[in-house]
Amino acid sequence: MLFRLTREDWKVILYNLGRMLHLLSFVFLLPLVPALFYRELDTLSYFFFTSGFTLLLATLLSHLCRTDEQMELKHALCLVALAWLAASLLASLPLWLGGACSSPLDACFESLSGFTGTGLTLTVDPDHLARSLHFHRHLLQFLGDGVGIVAVSLAVLGRTEVSSLLAFRGEAREEGIRPSVVRTTRLIFGIALTFFVVGALMFTLAGIYEGADPGTAFFDGICHSFTGYATGGFSPHSQNLMYYHGLIYEVVAMVLAVVGALNFNLHYALLTGRRREVFRDTEVRVFFFTALLLGALTILLLLGKGIYTSTEALFRRGIFQLLSAQTTTGFSTVPPLHLSLVWPLSLLFLLSLAMLLGGCANSTSGGIKSLRVGILLKSLALELKRPFLPRSVVVGERFHHLKDSPLTPPVVRGAALVATSYLLLFAAGTLITMAYGYTAEQSMFETSSALSNVGLSCGLTHPSMPAGLKLTYMVLMWMGRLEVLTVLVLLIALALSFQRRKAE
Amino acid sequence: MKRTLLCLLLCLSLLPCAGATPVSVEDLVRGPQEWDGRTVTVTGEVVGRLERGGHVWLNLLDNGWPLGIWCTKEQAEGIRVVGDYFHIGDRVEATGVFRARCPEHGGEPDLHAENLRVVLEGRRVPRPVNLLLLALSLLLLGAALSAALTLRFRRKEPFLGYSPESF
Known part of the structure; x- marks a missing residue:
């Protein structure tokens, strides 16, 4: 018997959504700092309006849907799925009002791409955009993907530990670092803030070294640090990282992206002096092994086709693009069209594969995640080994992730479920893109980029892209960020509620 | 020449x-x-x-x-x-x-x-401030903030973690 969400259930969801929006209304005021600092006074009204509208909506929701019912898992999953949509919709207001995007749909695409840490952009003219609006775009990535705004807001405002825990799970961050979720979210926020400060400093120094004026280097440093750690990929420039034309800047971006793609628990293990954990963890091993393997293949293909011959070019273009794809960052050092026009087609497939694999679980990166890939590979190896062993032998496999765990059928089933959902969505997205007349390799590349929240583009994502395709990618970004199941729960809940109303 | x-x-x-x-x-x-x-x-x-x-x-x-x-x-x-x-x-x-x-x-x-x-x-490029939009936006924010605080105070609920007594 399936649970159907009653009126009281919806009140619990909307009441908590209101509470979350309260915090968001204050977050929308943060771009006022650069707006005042850079004297972009004409942009002040966009942020005041967005904040006021969000606060009003939040107040209405928490007043009209007030309830003393406790949140359960079904509420939390629906809340998280709805919160991402509501937050993106509201965050699109300044982008539309400020002319960053040419239509409300494009602004929604941009803010959803920001919140989900994707980085696919429909900004019309980033080089002439107000710095306050850039700050807003980049902050969305840091808050949405870097720290997980929904879980954090519930940890700050939530009435119970349980509600925070449930929202934490809904946001596809299943493992706690500390026993308390409130402590965990605070710790994640602390780690993110530390890496942001270090990243901003490194980017600023690298920018000055590459020849930019200190003011530009500082602002870009803040923006790139927001999106680098969040493995987001937005940039204040239309050339993305190519604006700096420099190896040092790219190395800083690469290091920050790899840090962001590693599990929060590993950051904590390193901070508490457990360095051996990094080498023992199955997930880290799989991540670096696949990166090395795909990196070697990238170099071979680029060398074989004579695209790049120097070590510097192979590193700055080939390896950078591959790591950007696998960490799901989306920073680019190659013009998007060059990927489909100059690079061999086989590399588009390779980068698509890297994007689908993604970084580590419980990190800021997207994709299927290395832990699941590791579990599935170990399970496959076990199944292949089994026929060659005597019947009496009981074989078992173990994997190390924070602790030694047996490879049980539920663990394998869980990993397979998420991987299958991703692959099904990938197939659907590719077919829809192909239906719009794009080639198979372009469709695969752009779909995996949207689904795994990467942000690399081979030239398809553009304001002139068909509206249907924009909507498709928005759904993929949303489902990809929440690892499919959370969104499916909301859709099923909506369908069942609708079915009951129809029956009544 | x-x-x-x-x-x-x-x-x-x-x-x-x-x-x-x-x-x-x-x-x-x-x-x-x-x-x-x-x-x-x-x-x-x-x-x-x-x-x-x-x-x-x-x-x-x-x-x-x-x-x-x-x-x-x-x-x-x-x-x-x-x-x-x-x-x-x-x-x-x-x-x-x-x-x-x-x-x-x-x-x-x-x-x-x-x-x-x-x-x-x-x-x-001149970037003039739209004073009407700015005034309306501030008005909206002010109204929303007043509504939020009034409702919270009436119920004696904490607002963003602050209880009415702390104000």
Whole structure:
């Protein structure tokens, strides 16, 4: 018997959504700092309006849907799925009002791409955009993907530990670092803030070294640090990282992206002096092994086709693009069209594969995640080994992730479920893109980029892209960020509620 | 005699551009192999300037398509305005060899300028404040904040973690 969400259930969801929006209304005021600092006074009204509208909506929701019912898992999953949509919709207001995007749909695409840490952009003219609006775009990535705004807001405002825990799970961050979720979210926020400060400093120094004026280097440093750690990929420039034309800047971006793609628990293990954990963890091993393997293949293909011959070019273009794809960052050092026009087609497939694999679980990166890939590979190896062993032998496999765990059928089933959902969505997205007349390799590349929240583009994502395709990618970004199941729960809940109303 | 000398000087100054094909940056990006190694002339707005010793990287924007121009400091001397929110940057015409994967610069597509000149000076863009919109936005925020606080105080619920007693 399936649970159907009653009126009281919806009140619990909307009441908590209101509470979350309260915090968001204050977050929308943060771009006022650069707006005042850079004297972009004409942009002040966009942020005041967005904040006021969000606060009003939040107040209405928490007043009209007030309830003393406790949140359960079904509420939390629906809340998280709805919160991402509501937050993106509201965050699109300044982008539309400020002319960053040419239509409300494009602004929604941009803010959803920001919140989900994707980085696919429909900004019309980033080089002439107000710095306050850039700050807003980049902050969305840091808050949405870097720290997980929904879980954090519930940890700050939530009435119970349980509600925070449930929202934490809904946001596809299943493992706690500390026993308390409130402590965990605070710790994640602390780690993110530390890496942001270090990243901003490194980017600023690298920018000055590459020849930019200190003011530009500082602002870009803040923006790139927001999106680098969040493995987001937005940039204040239309050339993305190519604006700096420099190896040092790219190395800083690469290091920050790899840090962001590693599990929060590993950051904590390193901070508490457990360095051996990094080498023992199955997930880290799989991540670096696949990166090395795909990196070697990238170099071979680029060398074989004579695209790049120097070590510097192979590193700055080939390896950078591959790591950007696998960490799901989306920073680019190659013009998007060059990927489909100059690079061999086989590399588009390779980068698509890297994007689908993604970084580590419980990190800021997207994709299927290395832990699941590791579990599935170990399970496959076990199944292949089994026929060659005597019947009496009981074989078992173990994997190390924070602790030694047996490879049980539920663990394998869980990993397979998420991987299958991703692959099904990938197939659907590719077919829809192909239906719009794009080639198979372009469709695969752009779909995996949207689904795994990467942000690399081979030239398809553009304001002139068909509206249907924009909507498709928005759904993929949303489902990809929440690892499919959370969104499916909301859709099923909506369908069942609708079915009951129809029956009544 | 003077006129002949002047004509000769003019011809000599244009010599580096001889054989250069005027092309848009979009053409270079869409057909990199076709233009690789050829001398071309591109025109665009300067949206970025990075000093590298005796050289300068200029980031050029032509109708939304960006390209890096590598030139000497002397060539870039005439550039005064770099495009941003408050400025339309200087519009320059650069002639030089286009490389789809420049071996000197880590394989990035760029143009090594042999000749560079400002064809249109940049200007400041006025960004007037819409006072009516600003007033209405502040009014909305004020109203929302009052409503939020009133409802919370009435129920004696904490607002963003602060209880009414703490105010």
